[in-house]
Amino acid sequence: MISSSPDGAILINRSQTIVAANQKAADLFATRIESLEGAPLGTLIPEDSVPGHHEYVANFFDHPKPRSMGTGARFTGRLSDGSVLPVDIMLNQIKIGSTLYAMAVIRDDSERATIESVKKQLEAANMRLMKAQEAGGLAWWEMNLNTNQMVWSDTMPRIVGINDDASPSLNALSQSCLPEDRSLFDAIHQNPSSSAGRTTTFRVRDSHGAIRWMEETIHAEAEDVVLGVIRDVSDQKALEEKLRSESVTDDLTRLFNRKKFNQDLKRYYAEFVRSKRNASVIMYDFDHFKNVNDLYGHAMGDQVLSRAAQLVTQQLRPSDHAYRLGGEEFAILLSGSSTEDARILADRVRRTIETARFALGDAKVSVTVSFGIAKFRSSDQHYEDALNRADNALYQSKANVRNTISILE
Secondary structure (H helix, E strand, O other), rough: OOOOOEEEEEEEOOOEEEEEOOOOHHHOOOOOHHHOEEEEEHOOOOHHHHHHHHHHHHHHOOOOEEOOOOOOOOOEOOOOOOEEEEEEEEEEEEEEEEEEEEEEEEEEEEHHHHHHHHHHEEEEEEEEHHHHOOOOOOOOEEEOOOOOHHHHOHHHHHHHHHOOOOOOOHHHHHHHHHHHHHHHHHHHHHOEEEEEEEEEEEEEEOOOOOOOEEEEEEEEEEOEEEEEEEEEHHHHHEEEEEEEHHHEEOOOOOOOHHHHHHHHHHHHHHHHHHOOEEEEEEEEEEEOHHHHHHHHHHHHHHHHHHHHHHHHHHOOOOEEEEEEEEEEEEEEEOOOOOOHHHHHHHHHHHHHHHHHOEOOOOEEEOOEEEEEEEEEOOOOOOHHHHHHHHHHOOOOOOHOOOOOOEEEO
């Protein structure tokens, strides 16, 4: 039962001893199955949480209340080296013969914890911006619509990066924008009175040459007077971008993750349906990767995956994208390319990884990868149809001689 679980899973008896565990659980806690089975459950719990957790599990056996993934409860697990890892746990009680057991399915929750941390940073940055606004540290301009005369705050030149002696004008503000943002700025400010209540963002280059993000809101102060309030939101934009990046990026390899892969594959399929512009799906998987972890340790396995990801990225065009789907399973999406183009790229990647030597300390290891390639078909009913063919092609490669490429048109 637990061996078939896609996540880490352990079976616990009433005395809170781990009676069974799967390989995913062993990998999650950076240990071996043999070290888990027969060990007290407390070995997987941070020391300060052991008493409370022991009481919770004992109560669960007497009053079982199953808990699903994503319930909002926050837990941490203790790895074999003593470090802690955020985890999400699904808990169920099962009966085998006449004996009751608790089965815990455990999932690495680091991504959620990271995103929450970034969110808190973003909230803190927003609070700082609000305090700055309250203190009056903003730039503003005011225009009389009858005379087109304009004045602005003393902070305007510093915030938007224009000369201190520049005369207040919308043209001076427009010229401060990056060229690619200037047309949008001009369109909104052609008739300031009709833009009242609107907010826009644009980029400027400050006196040090750095690009800064500005947010401007236009207000109607009177029938013939409009006011523009500008604030520097660069820190907020940077945190938003970091949050977006963290949500679609694999921590180890810095490649895109499965979430981003599904988004892009769905978008490519929609483009294929609309315009018949095809895309190639390349799936690849490391051959006998478990041997690397078993013989050299997980640190070496991580080194191989991380360094190989760099080697793959170096082979891609700007329009190509690489992804880590999970474990040692990876994918590449090529938009507007032929099957032959995909095969050539896959073979280039295959040979690059095959000839590479991955080192950690004094240990060195070589690895190979197998590939499966597919494209969209006019008969496809779903974007995952091409993915399934690529996966089947990958299976053919691994079932044959490995370190090879299979294609299912």
